[in-house]
Amino acid sequence: MPVGSDIDRIWDRIATLGDAARATPIAGLFSDDANRVADFSASLDDLTLDFSKTTINRQALAALFDLAGAAGLASFRDRMFAGAEINPTEHRAALHVALRAPDGAALTASLGGKTEDASGYVTAQRTRMRQFVAAVHDGRILGATGLPLTDVLNIGIGGSDLGPRMVCEALTLVGPTHLRPHFLSNVDGHAFAALARTLDPARTLVLVASKTFTTQETMTNAHAARAWIAASLGQAAGGVHFAAMSTNAAATAAFGIAPDRVFGFRDWVGGRYSVWSPIGLSVALAAGWDAFQAMLDGGHAMDEHFLTAPMAANLPVLLALVGIWNVNAMGSRTHCVLAYDRRLQRFPAFLQQLEMESNGKSVLLDGTLSPRQTGPVLFGEPGTDAQHSFMQLVHQGTQHVPVDFLLAAVPDHDRPEAHQILAAHAFAQAEALLAGKDLATVRIEMERAGASPAEIAAGAPHRVFSGNRPSNMILFRRLDAFTLGRLIALYEHKVAVQGCIWRIDSFDQWGVELGKVLAGRLLPDLINGTATASHDPSTTALIARFRTLRGQD
Numbered sequence: 001m002p003v004g005s006d007i008d009r010i011w012d013r014i015a016t017l018g019d020a021a022r023a024t025p026i027a028g029l030f031s032d033d034a035n036r037v038a039d040f041s042a043s044l045d046d047l048t049l050d051f052s053k054t055t056i057n058r059q060a061l062a063a064l065f066d067l068a069g070a071a072g073l074a075s076f077r078d079r080m081f082a083g084a085e086i087n088p089t090e091h092r093a094a095l096h097v098a099l100r101a102p103d104g105a106a107l108t109a110s111l112g113g114k115t116e117d118a119s120g121y122v123t124a125q126r127t128r129m130r131q132f133v134a135a136v137h138d139g140r141i142l143g144a145t146g147l148p149l150t151d152v153l154n155i156g157i158g159g160s161d162l163g164p165r166m167v168c169e170a171l172t173l174v175g176p177t178h179l180r181p182h183f184l185s186n187v188d189g190h191a192f193a194a195l196a197r198t199l200d201p202a203r204t205l206v207l208v209a210s211k212t213f214t215t216q217e218t219m220t221n222a223h224a225a226r227a228w229i230a231a232s233l234g235q236a237a238g239g240v241h242f243a244a245m246s247t248n249a250a251a252t253a254a255f256g257i258a259p260d261r262v263f264g265f266r267d268w269v270g271g272r273y274s275v276w277s278p279i280g281l282s283v284a285l286a287a288g289w290d291a292f293q294a295m296l297d298g299g300h301a302m303d304e305h306f307l308t309a310p311m312a313a314n315l316p317v318l319l320a321l322v323g324i325w326n327v328n329a330m331g332s333r334t335h336c337v338l339a340y341d342r343r344l345q346r347f348p349a350f351l352q353q354l355e356m357e358s359n360g361k362s363v364l365l366d367g368t369l370s371p372r373q374t375g376p377v378l379f380g381e382p383g384t385d386a387q388h389s390f391m392q393l394v395h396q397g398t399q400h401v402p403v404d405f406l407l408a409a410v411p412d413h414d415r416p417e418a419h420q421i422l423a424a425h426a427f428a429q430a431e432a433l434l435a436g437k438d439l440a441t442v443r444i445e446m447e448r449a450g451a452s453p454a455e456i457a458a459g460a461p462h463r464v465f466s467g468n469r470p471s472n473m474i475l476f477r478r479l480d481a482f483t484l485g486r487l488i489a490l491y492e493h494k495v496a497v498q499g500c501i502w503r504i505d506s507f508d509q510w511g512v513e514l515g516k517v518l519a520g521r522l523l524p525d526l527i528n529g530t531a532t533a534s535h536d537p538s539t540t541a542l543i544a545r546f547r548t549l550r551g552q553d
Contacts, residue, residue, distance in 0.1 A: 007070045011328070011372070014063050018329025021055040025468050026434055029057055042313045044305045046477040047486055049315050051322045053434045054402070054470040055330060064321040065311055067501060073317070076500040081307055083109035083118060083268070087507035088365060093268040094507040096492070098122050099276035100299035100485065109268040118268065125263055125278055132243070132263075133284045133292075136205065137178055144237035149205045152179040153195065154282040155225060156209030157217045158512075159271025160245070161185040162353050163488075164209075164282045166346035167275055167295065171287035171481055173343045174412055179205070181286035184225075187217035192224050201232040201241070208244045209279055211265070213251035216516070222255070245278040270507050272353045273492060291481040298485025306493045316493030322472060323494065324501055326402045327373050330470070336394060337380035339406040340426040341479055347406070348380030351491055358495045358506040365503050374502045384425045395432065395465055403471040405430055406487070410478040426473075436467020529553060 030036050030052070040052035040061075056064070080086050083093045093109040098118040101107055103126075109118040135141040136149055143149055154164055161183055168181040182195055206225050210218045229241050243261040244252045252262045263278035275283070276296060284292040306316045326332040335355075337348045359375030381389065383405070394401045407426045411419040442463045446456045474490075476483050499506030524530065525543055529552060535543070547553045 007067070010063060010067045010070055014060070014067065014325070014329050017057075017060045017063060018055075018325070018331075021057065021060065021329065024055070024057070026053060026055055026470065027467070029055075033058070042315055042318055044302070044309075044315055044486070047315070047483065047490075048473075048475045049318060050473040050475070051318060053430055054322055054325070054472070055468070056322065056325050060325060060329070061321075064325060067324070068311060068317065068321065068497070071501045071503070073311075073497060073500050077307065077496075080496065081107075081303075083107060083115070085110045087270075087505055089505050089508045089510070090267075092507070093118075094270060094273070094496075095268045096270070096273035096276060097300075097303045099265075099269065099274075100296040100303065100489070102300065109266065111266065111268055116266070118266070121266060122277075125265065128260075129263055129278055129281055129284060130289055132261075133281070133289050136285060137288075142240075143202045143204075144233045144240040145202045147202050150179060150203040151182060151199055152205045152207060152282050152285045153182045153184060153199065153225065154207045154209060155184045155218055155221045156207075156245075156279070157185045157215060158353060158357075159274050160209035160218070160279050162346070162350045163272070163275030164280055166344075166350040167280065167283045167484065167488075168286045169346055170343040170479065170484055171283065171291050171295070174480060175287060175291055177286055178288050179285045181282050183282075184221050185217070187220050189224075192221055192228075196228055201229050201237075204229075204241060205285070206242050207282055208242065208246070208252075208255075208257075210245075211247050211267075211271070213244065213246045213248040213255070216519070226256070243281070245281060270509075272357055275488070287481070294481035295485035295488075298482035298487075299489040300485075301482070302486045302489035302493065306489075316490055317497055319472065319490065320494040320497035320501070322470075323376075323402070324498060326470060327376055330400065332400060332402050333373070333376055334399070334401050335376040335378045336386075336390075336401050336403045337378065337406070338383045338386055338403055338426075338429070339380070340383040340422055341406065341408055342382055343479060344406065345382045347487075348378065350488075351380070352378050354491060355495055357509050357512070359499055359502065359504060360511065361502075361504040361506075363504070365505060370502065370504065372502075374504060375498070383429065384422065387425065387429065391429065394469070400469050403430070403433065403469075404474060405471060406474045406476075408476055408479045408483075412478065430471045430473055432465065432467075433469040433471050434467060436465035436469075437463070439464050 037052050041048060041050040076086065080094060081097060083095045085091055085093055087094050091112055093111065095107060095109040095118050098105065098107040098109065099122055101119060103123045105119040107119045108115050139148055165183045172181060182199065184192055184195060208218065208222045226238050229237050238256045239258055242257050244257045245263050246252050247264045249259065249262065263281060265274060265277040265279065269277050276299060280292060306314060311317050323335065337351055339347050355375055355378050361374055362370050364370050394403065405426050407423060439460055442460045443456050446460060495506055526546065529547055
């Protein structure tokens, strides 16, 4: 691998190419290169990534591949799949690929200096999950009063909520719903109060998702749910109506959950990568085991593609390099994801954690500060809703916001005309970002519409679209469980590639810890009004005001 000075020279070359690209309209790249569309896109079966509507030209793409090579991307990828310790600050592997690998994959993981049989552990837990799901679905597991279970309430936060919530919403709108899924993450008591009004405790299975079984928000809600069950069905009903996804056997037992209702996962599985693990139990219960397995198979298909496809045709690598170009060559600080599919409305929220918790880092692996920008701020909504909210800024704002468009060619409803309109809007938004509309065109249009010279002079500048705003299009045949698995794994690997190139640890999340610690110190002050810890003057005054508003002082 080239030494640091060689890598720095590549970064300098990318910066120089970026300066030149700012002065070159994207539309002109198509007229200068007849093969641009074919050469700036790649596919895995029906899943296509088109990144031709970006400012990347052939020189820039070559430099980005050089950068990936200089960063040792191929070696990093191989080490990840081999279960090596690629999360150095926590001394762990990041082997979420084992969760969707088929039985007998023989993957091993490094954990605390030791090596363990990751595939064997995954197979054992997956078998137990499948048996539990079957028993609930066929009525061998019933509620405490003998009634069939009709609803599943998943209590978790972060990766224990965002992934399964997003997947359940996507898949239960595709196929049959076996149990109606519900999710409780926010410790705000209003959230549980709203759910308790709609659920029948006699028919509700509660899943508590917490690796340590100590997460404050999750356990606060879990205790509220247990009290709710007990108030209606008696104390003994808790063991019937609860299951847990955790590694803390002592804590789950103390809570009243039998060992055969506890499903584990290992420390080489990060929360935001855990929907493939027992954390996805709500998915299997709601969408069915076949759908859950199809999602695993789709994720594994993307794993194999990432592991074996040449860099120039590798979807996760290409998506990651386009993102690096936008951030480090073009100066983008934000990134937008628009899924033109109502079923993917929680996909941007899922990606917010995946990308921003993974690559929202300013410290390199060697402990020094990064000399360049890393992960952008990610946001998004479903199309076409976004067109009537924040897309104004994306089209005419002062900063360029790269966009990922996601679109299925075939819908799962019986309104084909609606889907054609939806698709037309997706393609039109991408084309409008690319082409824009210049002042001369606006003036001609206004004149043809009968506007006066004064009206044209005053109004035309406000109707100009600068264009030259980059986007990717991710197109696939239909949104089923297999494709959803491919999409999730695509973005997971994109994040890992970018972390490798930026030289940061994409698999730790120390930035979420400080707030937890401070909240623990603050709570006694809020309850008792005693200064058990020192705070800044603003926080001290706000605590006092809060207590006054509550009538505590």
